[in-house]
Amino acid sequence: MAWVRAKHVAAGPRISKGKAGCTIKPNLRLIIRPDAMNASESSPPYVNRRAFIYSGSLFLMTACYDPRHTVWANAREPSSPSVVRLAMMTDLHYADKPPAGSRHYRETLDKLSEAAVHFQRDKPDFVVELGDLVDAADSVDAERGYLKRVNRAFAAIPGKKHYVLGNHCVDTLYKQEFLEEVGQAESYYSFDEREFHFIVLDSCFRNDGAPYGRKNSRWDDANIPATEQEWLNADLEQTQKPVIVLAHQRLDVNNNFGVRNAVDVRKILEDSGKVLAVFQGHSHKNDYRAIAGIHYCALAAMVEGSGPENNSYSMVQIFGDCTIQVSGFRRQSNYRWT
Numbered sequence: 001m002a003w004v005r006a007k008h009v010a011a012g013p014r015i016s017k018g019k020a021g022c023t024i025k026p027n028l029r030l031i032i033r034p035d036a037m038n039a040s041e042s043s044p045p046y047v048n049r050r051a052f053i054y055s056g057s058l059f060l061m062t063a064c065y066d067p068r069h070t071v072w073a074n075a076r077e078p079s080s081p082s083v084v085r086l087a088m089m090t091d092l093h094y095a096d097k098p099p100a101g102s103r104h105y106r107e108t109l110d111k112l113s114e115a116a117v118h119f120q121r122d123k124p125d126f127v128v129e130l131g132d133l134v135d136a137a138d139s140v141d142a143e144r145g146y147l148k149r150v151n152r153a154f155a156a157i158p159g160k161k162h163y164v165l166g167n168h169c170v171d172t173l174y175k176q177e178f179l180e181e182v183g184q185a186e187s188y189y190s191f192d193e194r195e196f197h198f199i200v201l202d203s204c205f206r207n208d209g210a211p212y213g214r215k216n217s218r219w220d221d222a223n224i225p226a227t228e229q230e231w232l233n234a235d236l237e238q239t240q241k242p243v244i245v246l247a248h249q250r251l252d253v254n255n256n257f258g259v260r261n262a263v264d265v266r267k268i269l270e271d272s273g274k275v276l277a278v279f280q281g282h283s284h285k286n287d288y289r290a291i292a293g294i295h296y297c298a299l300a301a302m303v304e305g306s307g308p309e310n311n312s313y314s315m316v317q318i319f320g321d322c323t324i325q326v327s328g329f330r331r332q333s334n335y336r337w338t
């Protein structure tokens, strides 16, 4: 099955801004996979629907398609070893309740088991869930039960864990309750992993600055308050490493899935000249756009669809030259940015 064809892109924003420790090359290529899904209507001109973003003049990606598992895997890796390897998944929405629409809450546990087997073999440096680990319950006790159950499986995956707060995580629970349950000190923070700096953001604040909790919020009223923006600016100033940002609500759209003050936050990221990519969840679909030389990638949700073929998770490799490769499994798209 011929599943990719590559062509040069005639026009598009040139990405040439120097980053800390690396340079992003401008020669973006497009590789089209027939069944890639859900690219946004408003993607930039060089990002087609049903498209993978690919770059580098010599690298041609081939793929293995396993019809039993619908797993796509890269068959050829870049020649330089990856510096950092992180496992990533988003929008698990685990809850012990019947399906609603396309969301199959109980099946998340089986999907997570599959991902865990994969990651036990691949041994990532750390594991990230990009928010909405649980779906909302009507009571605090029920919500804690959902969280304990899904986190038992998530926490068992090898490697350090990082939890990005999603709106559903703190719909019923207060932030502190969620964080205590998963053993994480802060809702927004940063950390270094070898040659790279990672920033976890918390957009679960209402327009008036109140943090989400105890059903006081709306899913489409996400904001990053001034105090967190100041922290972000200072954190970016102090690091000398290239930066990857991890967020739940989106910083690259101005619709209901976006952070309301995303323009202000993007300006901080852009002005630093250090940010390579932003990984996001919340909209449940594969999506990508480049803004001012930063890759914004939204990942597909694990909760969407029934059966293993609808699972979604990924392994992200970051190389010494700042190449980022997203190897997606099941419904998750692949990307490679240099």
Ligand SMILES: [Zn+2]
Pocket (backbone or CB within 6 Å): 131, 132, 166, 167, 168, 248, 281, 282, 283
């Ligand atoms: Zn969400």
